[in-house]
Amino acid sequence: MSKVLVTGGAGFIGSHVVEALLEGGDTVAILDDLSTGKKEWVHSKARFFEGSITDPKTVERVMEEVKPEIIHHLAAHKDVRVSVNQPAHDAAVNISGTLNLLATPQARELKQIVFASSAAVYGDTVEIPTPETASTKPQSPYGISKLTGEHYLRWFGALHKIPVAVLRFANVYGPRQDPYGEGGVVAVFTERLLRGKAPVIFGDGKQTRDFVFVGDVVAAMRVATQENSDGIFNIGTGKETSVNELAAQLAAITKSARKPTHTALGAGDPRRSVLDPTKARSDLGWRPTIPLANGLEETVAWFRSQSSQTTQN
Numbered sequence: 395m396s397k398v399l400v401t402g403g404a405g406f407i408g409s410h411v412v413e414a415l416l417e418g419g420d421t422v423a424i425l426d427d428l429s430t431g432k433k434e435w436v437h438s439k440a441r442f443f444e445g446s447i448t449d450p451k452t453v454e455r456v457m458e459e460v461k462p463e464i465i466h467h468l469a470a471h472k473d474v475r476v477s478v479n480q481p482a483h484d485a486a487v488n489i490s491g492t493l494n495l496l497a498t499p500q501a502r503e504l505k506q507i508v509f510a511s512s513a514a515v516y517g518d519t520v521e522i523p524t525p526e527t528a529s530t531k532p533q534s535p536y537g538i539s540k541l542t543g544e545h546y547l548r549w550f551g552a553l554h555k556i557p558v559a560v561l562r563f564a565n566v567y568g569p570r571q572d573p574y575g576e577g578g579v580v581a582v583f584t585e586r587l588l589r590g591k592a593p594v595i596f597g598d599g600k601q602t603r604d605f606v607f608v609g610d611v612v613a614a615m616r617v618a619t620q621e622n623s624d625g626i627f628n629i630g631t632g633k634e635t636s637v638n639e640l641a642a643q644l645a646a647i648t649k650s651a652r653k654p655t656h657t658a659l660g661a662g663d664p665r666r667s668v669l670d671p672t673k674a675r676s677d678l679g680w681r682p683t684i685p686l687a688n689g690l691e692e693t694v695a696w697f698r699s700q701s702s703q704t705t706q707n
């Protein structure tokens with residue numbers, strides 16, 4: 395049982411992490427500015443601090459009050475396309491925000507840090523599926539800021555002998571993902587299909603992604619602390635799915651006959667993205683357990699339940 399701070403704990407992945415930690419008996423605090431997270435996802439048994447990691451005073455106060463042993467650091471600016479237009483904002487949250495956490499005296503007392511990094515650090519790589527040893531050539535400010543966060547955390551962990559597990563997530567999907575941002579294609583398509591609208595595909599739709607279910611990602615974050623892990627781990631399925639295939643699967647589940655429409659491909663999107671999760675399997679004993687078809691069914695069921703609640707209210 396540990397004292398854990400989850401930054402971004404009101405968000406899509408973070409709220410699931412908080413739930414799992416509380417179920418496991420940990421004491422959990424959340425720091426979140428609710429910029430994309432939601433108050434309704436904040437678990438009632440977690441201590442909630444509403445504030446930004448970009449504010450050093452807030453971060454210091456929270457760290458001092460919580461005195462965490464473990465940090466799951468998920469708070470981030472995560473919209474790749476916005477990062478292309480506003481790189482300074484992206485860097486302020488993802489780089490300076492991360493440094494604010496590390497600058498607190500309390501950070502040196504940590505027993506473990508788990509960092510939510512991203513496949514975006516690799517960019518348009520030639521190694522498919524991509525192992526952790528592949529070169530990192532991020533193609534967006536978001537990928538650059540996540541990679542920079544990784545470097546600072548590795549440096550800090552080595553200096554203070556704190557294990558830092560950097561988890562590079564593939565495309566995470568599942569219940570509670572925001573369908574209105576640009577990032578979560580599963581959520582965006584599902585929400586449109588359930589409203590009887592056609593999904594809008596960027597480019598020809600032949601670009602591929604590695605879709606990993608949020609429950610599997612949460613399991614990886616937990617196992618990283620149980621194993622006291624230090625290092626970089628890909629958290630993906632190793633399976634490549636094109637955006638066209640994804641749209642077809644979701645259309646079948648939602649029983650929609652609407653044909654997708656296509657629009658221009660955004661900047662910063664790699665053509666192929668699929669992670670090799672072998673290292674997480676061998677070192678952490680982690681592997682993805684939810685096949686895409688099942689994860690999509692569960693996600694659609696959740697979106698349906700949300701829309702029926704809205705209709706009833």
Ligand SMILES: NC(=O)c1ccc[n+]([C@@H]2O[C@H](COP(=O)([O-])OP(=O)(O)OC[C@H]3O[C@@H](n4cnc5c(N)ncnc54)[C@H](O)[C@@H]3O)[C@@H](O)[C@H]2O)c1
Pocket residue numbers: 401402403404405406407408425426427428429430431432445446447448467468469470471472487491510511512513562563564565566567572578
């Ligand atoms: N969803 C994915 O496919 C994916 C893939 C790779 C990496 N990640 C990473 O996982 C983490 C969680 O992503 P998510 O998909 O749950 O997104 P999300 O937007 O739902 O979660 C991010 C959370 O951080 C909070 N936040 C943002 N800026 C903040 C700030 N300045 N101070 C405090 N809180 C702040 C938001 O309010 C939100 O609750 C992020 O670090 C993201 O980069 C996500």
